[in-house]
Amino acid sequence: MIQINVAQIKRRLVGEKPLAFNLAPSELEINPSEMAVVGDIRMEGSISNTGDVLLLQAKLSCEVHRTCGRCLKEFTGTNEAEVVEKFYPAGTENIENDAFVYDSDVIDITEPLREGLLLAEPMQALCKPDCKGLCPVCGADLNEGDCGCDKVSIDPRLAALKQFIKN
Ligand SMILES: [Zn+2]
Ligand SMILES: [Zn+2]
Structure with a gap:
């Protein structure tokens, strides 16, 4: 679980907090049956105060153990994901049901990072484009x-x- 203290940037308009982590797959609640991550997940980005919302922008990358969908060979490929997600203050009206909300000085960014990385993984991986x-x-x-x-x-x-x- 990745929680970020945003007390500082909430106080200043256009406040920004840079983020740079090496994360174990378990910290993003990714288990090997979902995605066989090899080593750590690298994450770089920021959380910024845009006035109405806190904006998370992150780039993630990791090595993944994959099976080629054509020749069934096992290989290691790179997954790269970009995540842009808004966090609304609790009580904000007219937002979608699945919008991310925060009600304290700590926001939990686990779910958007986890989803972004899983969505970026190809359904059918190929060991090389012309396999x-x-x-x-x-x-x-x-x-x-x-x-x-x-x-x-x-x-x-x-x-x-x-x-x-x-x-
Ligand atoms: Zn043959
Ligand atoms: Zn192949």
């Missing part, structure tokens, strides 16, 4: 060379295209 994946016939890793299987005839889209060219 060739596995052969649908024999399962060989096509990045390591062609296995020699006839892959064209089993791809219905390519088969249709072939037909089209013939006509």
Whole structure:
């Protein structure tokens, strides 16, 4: 849990507090089944007083243990996230139900950081942008060379295209 004391910046308009942390995944309540973070999460940013709200701006980065969605190889990639979130004083009217609110000199920034980082993680990670994946016939890793299987005839889209060219 990451709590920031904002007593100082609340007193001054345009007050700003720089933030720079190395965080363990557990401090952001990220468990390995959600995202397999390797080492610490780096975070840099600030909280500033914009008059009506406190504005959190943060850049996060960490290494993540991933499995390639095409060739199933395991690799380590970098997750980079940017978070911009407003915190409203308690009692503010006309704000969304899920808006972040504070009612003391301490604000808890765990949830926006956690969400930002999890959202930035790709649904399907690739070991490299042009990963060739596995052969649908024999399962060989096509990045390591062609296995020699006839892959064209089993791809219905390519088969249709072939037909089209013939006509
Ligand atoms: Zn791959
Ligand atoms: Zn093959």
